[in-house]
Amino acid sequence: MxxxxxxxxxxxxxxxxxxxxxxxxxxxxxxxxxxxxxxxxxxxxxxxxxxxxxxxxxxxxxxxxxxxxxxxxxxxxxxxxxxxxxxxxxxxxxxxxxRMDRVIEINTEDMYVTVQSGCTWKKLYEALLEHDVRTPYFGPLSGMYATVGGALSQNSLFLGSGLYNTTAESALGLTIILADGAILQTGSAAHKNGQPFYRHFGPDMTGIFTADTGAFGIKSEATLRLIEAPEVTLFMSFGFDSLEAMLHTQTILARKRICAECYGFDPYYNKSFENQGFTFGEGLAVLKDVATTEGGIKGL
Ligand SMILES: Cc1cc2nc3c(=O)[nH]c(=O)nc-3n(C[C@H](O)[C@H](O)[C@H](O)COP(=O)(O)OP(=O)(O)OC[C@H]3O[C@@H](n4cnc5c(N)ncnc54)[C@H](O)[C@@H]3O)c2cc1C
CATH class of the missing domain: 3.30.43.10 (Uridine Diphospho-n-acetylenolpyruvylglucosamine Reductase, domain 2)
Structure with missing residues (x-):
């Protein structure tokens, strides 16, 4: 036994x-x-x-x-x-x-969504797409299984990060369970009769509980900002002769704010593809399948 x-x-x-x-x-x-x-x-x-x-x-x-x-x-x-x-x-x-995976409120008037922290990014993305909206940051590559609470706790970055930065920057408010079991609300929802669409209600308490890997409390719910979903998503890929050339190009793209995601494989990653028994080209083909499925995350 x-x-x-x-x-x-x-x-x-x-x-x-x-x-x-x-x-x-x-x-x-x-x-x-x-x-x-x-x-x-x-x-x-x-x-x-x-x-x-x-x-x-x-x-x-x-x-x-x-x-x-x-x-x-x-x-x-x-x-x-x-x-x-x-x-x-x-x-x-x-x-x-x-188990805490409910999308609690999608508010396209005030442009926010409130979600339980165990909701995956994929589930959230699909629920929002029905309303033609999405969160600015909309998940890590692991977003089929990774949760909103996990990404807020590690301040993940990927989908949408080229324009909208890390997970924490899409957060408007959090419901936190503190170490003694007390429930704390951050953001404007903490106000009596308040709505959760404004991050600052006094000092930025939301920021304290992001990127904390859960050390300061457990996120039970999160309110995230919404933006209109783009009508069209396009993809391009380039090869570079050196890491420096790739980084230089990525820096220009970031400054011009024309790319929602911009991902590069450095020589270390190229090598690790080879070490796993497939060529860099084959690895890219898999990523292309993921990326060319509209919205990226759907390809996962
Ligand atoms: C294939 C793959 C692709 C990945 N792609 C990316 C990527 O594109 N970008 C990126 O940044 N990372 C990436 N990661 C790393 C990781 O998946 C992400 O950081 C993801 O956001 C973790 O979320 P999770 O829900 O799985 O969290 P978990 O792994 O379960 O937890 C992560 C941390 O957060 C804490 N935590 C989790 N939920 C809560 C909560 N509700 N309240 C308080 N603390 C909590 C945990 O204690 C732990 O410290 C990838 C990993 C893999 C395996």
Whole structure:
């Protein structure tokens, strides 16, 4: 029989009461899988994993963990490789946010979207496209699985970054579960009867909780800015004789603000294609398939 969690049955019962037994993971193999990121480095295995459905359930779980003195780690789509969501200490609670994947409000009047943090970029992109809008930054290349909360926490960049920079710059407000389980709202939604379309409501509290890899709190909801979706998307690719020439061209493109995404393979990446047994040309062909599917992310 597989080894189960070392948590007391009383503590397990509390988490089950908070999120339901189907959303509590105590099986050791499953906990190990969820505690290991794409670096595949060995680390601590969470004592228990919970999958809350909303801010309230998440807050309850963090409150239970805080009163039991358990370290809490957030996990989004699990697409990172920097040991960001691998527990560092024994006896940790891992919060798997993928069940919190609802698009809560699409407001094309005030041009914002509010989404649960476990929503993938792909799901969000597709929901917004029905309204001919998108977020300025609209996901990393891993956006089929990577979540809004994960990208905000690592301040990812890629789709849309050529014009609109990193994930954090598309954020207008966040709902944060603090270490004691308290719920904090940032941005203008924090105002009594306020709407979430304005990032500054006093000092920029939203900024504090972006690019924090979840160290300052767990994002349960995010409000992101909207822009009109482009009517046409076109792609071009170029080869360069040197890294310097490529970087010089990318710098010009960035200054002129004419490219939503601008991605280059340096000699190190070219080499790693070859090391994996296929030529750079073959690697580019795969990327071309991804890119030429309208909207890029759809190609994933
Ligand atoms: C094939 C591939 C392509 C990639 N492409 C890109 C790319 O184009 N651009 C790029 O920047 N990165 C890229 N990455 C890296 C990574 O996928 C991104 O950084 C992605 O945004 C991580 O999101 P996630 O939901 O998977 O987060 P996770 O990997 O689950 O977590 C990342 C970090 O955020 C924390 N976290 C997650 N959710 C929350 C939350 N709700 N509240 C608080 N903290 C949280 C975790 O604790 C962890 O520290 C790529 C990775 C792969 C494997």
């Amino acid at each position: 597989r080894e189960q969690t070392s948590l007391s049955s009383e503590a397990v019962e509390q988490f089950i009461k908070a999120v339901g037994s189907a959303n509590v993971v105590i099986d050791e193999v499953a906990r190990k899988l969820l505690s290991t990121d794409l670096s595949f480095q060995p680390g601590e295995i969470a004592d228990i994993v919970v999958c809350p459905a909303d801010s309230k359930e998440l807050s309850t779980c963090v409150t239970i963990a805080a009163s039991a003195n358990m370290p809490v780690v957030a996990r989004g789509g699990g697409m990172s490789y920097t040991q960001g969501y691998q527990p560092e200490l024994p006896g940790s609670l891992l919060v798997d946010l993928r």
